[in-house]
Amino acid sequence: NAGVTQTPKFQVLKTGQSMTLQCAQDMNHEYMSWYRQDPGMGLRLIHYSVGAGITDQGEVPNGYNVSRSTTEDFPLRLLSAAPSQTSVYFCASSYSRVTGELFFGEGSRLTVL
């Protein structure tokens, strides 16, 4: 079973470049989210979506855009990459807004030079 699939797994960007991290899930989950993981800071919520067409900001949304045109896909866009966005990014999905049990992708390691 695929679960939550993220691509690419690794990416190096130059400052100012843009890119999209892809996330797809095949579990028909309504709730999807993006987190970034930085050393000593755990995971922080960037953006989330409660269903197709509905997105909202998390703790650290600046510099990122999201959209949710289908239930399956939730891409994260970096508009103009900055070194501060060097991080590991995780996409997650959940079948319930209450449970908090998230299913995570394998992560995408992004380096911005």
Next chain:
Amino acid sequence: AQKVTQAQTEISVVEKEDVTLDCVYETRDTTYYLFWYKQPPSGELVFLIRRNSFDEQNEISGRYSWNFQKSTSSFNFTITASQVVDSAVYFCALLMFSGGYNKLIFGAGTRLAVHP
């Protein structure tokens, strides 16, 4: 403010030792959920347990056990007879109720190294 503190940054033990990972949380909610996730060296995040605020019974699953104490706002995780495969980063998390979506607040994580 909602907050999760994992004071232990790194723990190193020898195989077969017992080890406890500490988690202290802050919340003003009377109903809340606490979680533990495991991140092995391969990088993925694996759900271990969810506990709600009304259930203070300790939970045991094989070599893993969890001690939830509301009086001290703690949700500690103990691994009995640790094994090398337990080496990972462990995250404690608190579910924050926030309108349309309940958000997980993660602690900074504790890196556990189990040596043969």
